[in-house]
Amino acid sequence: MTIAAALLMGLIQAAAAAPQTPEPPTPASIVAGAPRSDWRSIPAGDLLVMDLAPEGGKPRRVVIQLVPAPFASGWTANMRRLAAAHWWDGTAVVRVQDNYVTQWGDPTEKKPMPPGIEPVPESAYVTPLDTVADARPSIEARDLADVDARARRLLDTAIRGTVTPRAPQGWHERDSYAEWVELLDGWPIAADKSSAWMPHCYGMVGVGRNLSPDTGTGAELYTVIGQAPRHLDRNIAIVGRVISGMEYLSSLKRGTGDLGFYKTPGERTPIVSVRLGSDLPAGQRPAFEYLATDSDSFAAYAAARANRRDAFFNRPAGGVDICNLTVPIRAMK
Template sequence: MFSIVAQANEWRAIDPSNAVLLTLPHGKVVIELAPQFSPNHVKQFTELARSGHYNNAKFYRVIDGFVAQGGPKDGSAVDKAVPLLAFEGEFSTDKNFEFTQVQTNDMFVEQTGFKDGFALGYDSKEQKAWMLHCPGVIAMARQTGADTATSHFYITIGQATRYLDRLMTVFGRVVYGMDNVQTIKRTAVIDGDIAVEENDYTSIISMQLMSDVPVKERINIEVAKTDTDDYRKKLHDRRIRENAFFFKKPPPVLDICQTPVQSRIVK
């Protein structure tokens, strides 16, 4: 299933050309993109970010425990000008596909695991894999048709919305500033509450490729490597939970979305 290769360095630096700096009124967010899994979505997203497409757009559909969705105003000239994207919610593999397995017989899929730090589902019979809707991932919104995504995106802010796996195209994940994502103004209210006015929606001040940000202003991030012996041991220990705190042992299983990959700032 996977190779065990000793690694002296347990961290990898995110390439600035593969990271996005999202600036909100209350703070900054860094998103690592996944062109190896969703190349066309990443390409369109980065081109739009570079063109200023997202600057001053708003998070207009923000539901507590679900997603924060943003983009230009529906039906606007900039919105209509964006080409449709073909679905990239899964990709084909071969029998030698390698990843760091986390769990078999997951509730939604045969196997889960990490590759390049991203949470994946994998079906060996279909020989297909896909990125999972764990908290903090960024995916492209779409209309009813599979191939109708354009530029509107969402970030998961609540529980893992795994029922959306293989239905939507995930193309990255938040590696810094998730607290700022969680502070985005909710636009959905319970029945009987006062509706949130559009003027109060959280705006996107800017969306930039990190490589386009002046060097002194960049947020340089490293993430834990997930293909090392050390990481596999951490997964094993988390699964077994031998710590004395667990006087009643939970089942030896791991929910991949409750197994976040660590990140750190590099000065």
């Protein structure tokens, strides 16, 4: 592969610049250089480990991080019970619709639920800002709940197209689906004046449901495999995100039935098992960390995502969509 191909359109991971002129930092180089203190560990008890049937003898492990309380707590409680009951073992990926979702669950739709699975009200699609601030003591949560501060920042963003306290290089985030978007304790958040919810970004996991007032139990799940279908925000519960193995769900053959459902059982991908990470034997528990979204490293990363100044780029964008400001997550050995 020549240098042309190696540099093409991506993060520059090897040092390619001449030694005399240091390359401006890239998002990847900022993440790589972040101090240990800017990383936060993800409890194994907040992770679902889903093993798809191996392909060509190779394992296909997907790791899903559950959203933190107070978001979607009713559904994630159900999901913990379903994992503890091994309910998903023997289910399958049943639907893959291009530029939309990959969905999994019980193809028979007749499998009995374990005890304790409770319906969740539609009101839980969003979370009041006061509840967020009470439940999460971070600076970010307080900032989210401070309507006056948010209004000032929104006005800056809308009118002057720049400037938030954590964007020292000047950039904006304008969103067609929410009054305000933010990062909160490692997650993307959308909000209006009174409540917050998690946006349908690539890799986010949501709960399949029937028509209102049904809200789904958390047994039937999907993940976003294309442009963020944000029109689903506030209409479906977001309960997690895929933090490892996303390629096993995004690269599956698209279904040829209506809405991308597979027409024949043989096309489905079997799910061997789903376990809560903390229920795995000690040596097998998943260990991941995320870059703290209130850290200086994250501020620099966000500014670089919004304004690429490394050699490949002629013109920095000046802004970034909330679904392009992916929170860095790394596996620990």
